[in-house]
Amino acid sequence: MMKSIWKNIKYLLIFFGLSLSLSGCFDFVEEIQLNNDGSGLLKYKLNLSKSKTKLSSIMLMDSIRGFAVPDQDEIHEKLVDLKLHLQDQEGLSDVVVKENWGEYIFEVSLHFDNIESVNHGFESVMSKDQFAKGLFFTPFESSGDRFVRNYVHQDYSSIQGWDRNFTEVFSDSKFTAVYKFGRLVDSQTNPKYLISKNRKAVMFKSSFLDLIKKEATLQNSIVLQ
């Protein structure tokens, strides 16, 4: 089961990576709403709308650059598998997958009892694949008045054709992280994060290329009042 989930994710990554390598234009958003009791809402959104014309052309093809292009039903099936898997994880609930095929926007959101459940959820998905397992690190930590977003720069050089392709793939792609809290933000360690006017949220924006080239980091430790 786990293996097939990771296979599904890899399949989606290959497809979207391939699609993006032809367009180099997407936005990825990570959003967490952390309640005072440690529970919260996690949302991931992949927005390919800017490349939708090219994607719709690619979706008409059987294969491109030697990779089979999946149809809408196949992708839907894989997302449903992912949803079912996450739903099974302890501490995770209300998993919702939204697919907007008109705009090519895909969203996964879920409720978590505590931030460790999210970490375990990620780990369970990645642990069955040797390569993905090697990439795993604990992304979030939360204790009392502190919330930490960890980030470890990865070495992707073992991925075939990585050097040749990654600039092209991520050339115009953006990563946004928004973390919202029930309490006011007192301080943080990463100046790249902006603090909202009501001081209850922080936001990080960067190009994927900067993150990959180690010119930016997501690492941040936020102290709450």
Place this chain on the structure above:
Amino acid sequence: MKYFLLLSFLLGVYCGISQDISAHVPTLSSSVFVINNKSIHEKCSRADLKTYSFFKEFKENSNQYISGAKVEETLVPMLVANAEDFGISTTDRSYVFVRDKDSIKYTAFISRIANEDALNNLVKSMLMSEDEISNGVGEGFEFAFNDNMGIAWNSTMVVFMDYWIPYYAYASYGLESIAEEIEPIETPEDDEYYESYADKLEAEEQKRIERKRNTVMGAFEEIYNPNPDHTMALNPRFQNATQNNSEVTVFIDGANSFKELDGIFGAAEPMGETLSMMSDNYLFIDFNINDKDLTAEMTYHISDRFKDQMNATNKAKFNKKALKYIDGQNLIGFFGFAIDPEPYYDMMMDMYSTIMSSVPEYGEIAAGALDIFNILLDEDEVFDFIKGDAVFAVTDIKEFDVTYTTYEYDEDFNELEVTTTKKEPMPEYTFVASIGNEPLRSRILRMMEKSDLLVFNEGYYTYQPPFSRYRRSNPSGLGGTHYVAVENDVLIITNNKDLVTLYRQSGLPKTNWLNKEHRTILKKNNYVGYWDANRTFTKLNEEMKSLGKDFFKMMEVADSTFKNATVCGLENDGNLFKTTLSLNFVNENKIAIVQLLEFVESIGGK
């Protein structure tokens, strides 16, 4: 003297037939490829094929290509292109044909042998690269085979064959149990005593191989020692199809192709009517490499039963008023047809009802349903609405406004969805079709308006894709905005707004019309196609080229090689209806084959 002349004539005919190995192609083959080795060899020699690096590489590694090559996919082009080295005749015709017998289904390539030693080397190298080869000797030939393919040869002719033995022929490996369930076979050998179970298995394996050997040998026998009355040499349809002596001719026999259904439905079913309907229908395609172009002429021989209907169908012409809406200034390509829908409908219904009636069990019900449909259909109303001519044209590649969604954040980092517009290069297209029956078309348009598929503007409609129906702020949806208009009894569907606003009533100005050459093609034919390869790639900008570098590199080479392609038809001569496809090259000072080989060399070198 006249007896001498008659004798000479008969001898000449006999020699002609005996020299051509079409006398070894069974007349019941469903399709036959006739390869004019002499002409192809001459063209390749003229183009100096041997100097091209892709050909040199292919020759150096021919052993590796031969291993496991499929007859219809790889083996034939390889053998024909390198005929001299492989000992294949470069002066006679070779044949590839598909034969569906009850006992075996196969695709075979047959050719005369010019150099026996070279051919023996080829056969040896092929056999050495295959596993589990069995040998045999037939009447006047030797053969070898494994699970999928067979080779047979004698001193004059060689046969390469891919084959499949259907389970009901009781000889297929792994499906023996299924065959036995259908009809248990009890032979005296079954009672034989074996020392061990292993011995029994070995003996059964031997029997299976023996049965397979006999089946394969039967197929080779049919080729080497045919009944002279049942070969393509005496098939008038085939002889008619191959008289042009083209580089490659493909012959597809309607009745023989339909015989496949006979096998599926069973001989007891009433397929006779369908087979009789298709009996004099056949298609042949002549492929030629000429000095200036490559051509494919598709000729359909329509039986007397459908000839008149086909003629009536093709009497239709393109509507001149509709052509006024096609912008020819930056034309990329178009295709269209003009048919009289009424006789076409009658012909199709005749065909379908005959075929339906032949289908076992539900055939009569389906044919009955078709009859009821015919009774209920108001033909006058429908054929007054659909006039039968339509053209789809890509008139330019240019930048269009395309909307997309992004997300912005307010001061408290709450997400806000924003619709943004950007310019993106896309094809500009126009579809035109003649339509009549104003009350009916108005009803249809009103219905589409009510269901929100069309939104009425001043004199034209905007198409609203279902997924964005509830987003009034963004009616364009995917791939820009599409417009629909009906004017002068012409249905216009386009993404060129000017066409439905500025030029809807009177059509485009004369200076924008299709050029004389294209108008002539549309005037003289009722099935047409045209593609301007050169202009297509000139129009594609850098952004579109990012759709895959390798793909577009190849297309760039194609751009400097191919000028344009045209399809024209149907030309009619008695029962024959012909459509011609021609591919024209950019450089008029080089012969087509050289440009084609240079193209292959360029893309092969990337």
